[in-house]
Amino acid sequence: MSGRSDCRKFAPNIFNKSKCTNCFRQKEEHSAEALESNRKALAG
Numbered sequence: 838m839s840g841r842s843d844c845r846k847f848a849p850n851i852f853n854k855s856k857c858t859n860c861f862r863q864k865e866e867h868s869a870e871a872l873e874s875n876r877k878a879l880a881g
């Protein structure tokens with residue numbers, strides 16, 4: 838496996854918002870695109 842996450846959409850974990858509920862990686866390890874898709878979900 839590569840070091841980078843292929844998670845396309847960051848979803849904050851219920852117990853730890855700095856981690857993703859999908860891949861359990863840090864928010865910082867996600868691409869800006871993955872974070873943005875989350876923002877869009879909240880806005881919509």
Ligand SMILES: [Zn+2]
Pocket residue numbers: 842844845846847848857858859860861862867
């Ligand atoms: Zn993720």
